[in-house]
Amino acid sequence: xxxxxxxxxAHRIVGGGKGILAADEGPxxxxxxxxxxxxxxxxxxxxxxxxxxxRARDALAASISGVILEDETIGQAARDGTPLIRLVExxxxxxxxxxxxxxxxxxxxxxxxxxxxxxGLRERLERYKGxxxxxxKWRAAISIDATLPSRTAVDAAAxxxxxxxxxxxxxxIVPIVEPxxxxxxxxxxxxxxxxxxxxxxxxxxxxxTHRVFLEGTLLKPNMVLPGAASPHQLPAEAVxxxxxxxxxxxxxxxxxxxxxxxxGQSDVAATAHLDAMNRIGGFPWRMTFSYGRALQDxxxxxxxxxxxxxxxxxRAFGHRAHMNALAARGRWEEGLEAAA
Numbered sequence: 001x002x003x004x005x006x007x008x009x010a011h012r013i014v015g016g017g018k019g020i021l022a023a024d025e026g027p028x029x030x031x032x033x034x035x036x037x038x039x040x041x042x043x044x045x046x047x048x049x050x051x052x053x054x055r056a057r058d059a060l061a062a063s064i065s066g067v068i069l070e071d072e073t074i075g076q077a078a079r080d081g082t083p084l085i086r087l088v089e090x091x092x093x094x095x096x097x098x099x100x101x102x103x104x105x106x107x108x109x110x111x112x113x114x115x116x117x118x119x120g121l122r123e124r125l126e127r128y129k130g131x132x133x134x135x136x137k138w139r140a141a142i143s144i145d146a147t148l149p150s151r152t153a154v155d156a157a158a159x160x161x162x163x164x165x166x167x168x169x170x171x172x173i174v175p176i177v178e179p180x181x182x183x184x185x186x187x188x189x190x191x192x193x194x195x196x197x198x199x200x201x202x203x204x205x206x207x208x209t210h211r212v213f214l215e216g217t218l219l220k221p222n223m224v225l226p227g228a229a230s231p232h233q234l235p236a237e238a239v240x241x242x243x244x245x246x247x248x249x250x251x252x253x254x255x256x257x258x259x260x261x262x263x264g265q266s267d268v269a270a271t272a273h274l275d276a277m278n279r280i281g282g283f284p285w286r287m288t289f290s291y292g293r294a295l296q297d298x299x300x301x302x303x304x305x306x307x308x309x310x311x312x313x314x315r316a317f318g319h320r321a322h323m324n325a326l327a328a329r330g331r332w333e334e335g336l337e338a339a340a
Contacts, residue, residue, distance in 0.1 A: 014257025
């Protein structure tokens with residue numbers, strides 16, 4: 001493990017007021033997204049759409065520091081034969097790769113799920129490193145209600161994340177650790193805060209047990225929010241204050257940066273919450289974004305599978321990327337959305 005190289009990569013990803021484009025949806029997830037816009041999901045249409053994003057060089061250079069790819073995408077070539085991963089590099093972004101293999105029901109724990117993908121991970125990481133990936137992502141999803149999550153589910157998630165992170169660092173790849181407390185449900189923000197803090201404490205205890213070098217990792221967590229169905233929604237400033245308070249207690253200062261997931265928030269809400277946190281400031285980590293849907297929804301709709309919509313697709317993507325880059329610096333204003 002080259003610690004200096006891991007630190008350099010981690011800081012590059014969260015530095016400069018930029019963030020991460022999560023373009024790591026697998027074929028099933030892409031089918032769901034393409035169904036909404038009436039486009040058949042095939043290897044070719046998925047490639048064409050992602051090629052448009054990766055060729056938006058100005059947007060990537062200005063606002064995107066890293067791109068998370070998927071197993072299919074990291075091996076795909078653009079229409080002109082250029083590997084898609086080379087388009088990412090040419091725009092100045094760091095290529096990454098999603099390495100988990102999705103969620104399955106957790107045995108004997110109704111309503112909870114575990115993440116698969118540890119089998120064969122060492123060999124897959126070696127292949128991805130050879131293709132050019134410099135960081136990786138593994139997602140654990142934590143269900144929440146009045147009684148969930150169970151201790152079993154939290155421990156299983158933490159152990160999986162820790163084993164994955166150790167294997168990444170062994171391979172010279174920066175692990176993004178993603179313990180997502182889901183937004184589904186009617187719970188209030190205090191319940192989310194309680195669960196999020198407990199999950200983070202358990203995850204960092206497991207990372208320590210597995211000898212993971214924290215300075216060579218990044219965290220991709222949920223924000224502390226009321227459930228999507230809660231009647232008690234709060235302004236961005238309240239979400240920011242509660243999120244920072246939880247993270248101060250549970251996330252070690254050695255972690256270089258926190259790249260939040262959007263987790264079902266609207267595009268603008270995800271931007272506003274990130275901006276409110278960075279306006280407060282005073283925390284030891286860089287706080288930025290690692291958004292998938294919240295960076296791509298407008299671009300996908302603009303594209304709608306039509307080649308003639310390429311410029312409009314890139315404009316829509318560039319706008320959202322710029323808004324979130326401003327939020328990563330605490331400089332976003334809602335009026336910029338209306339102007340666009």
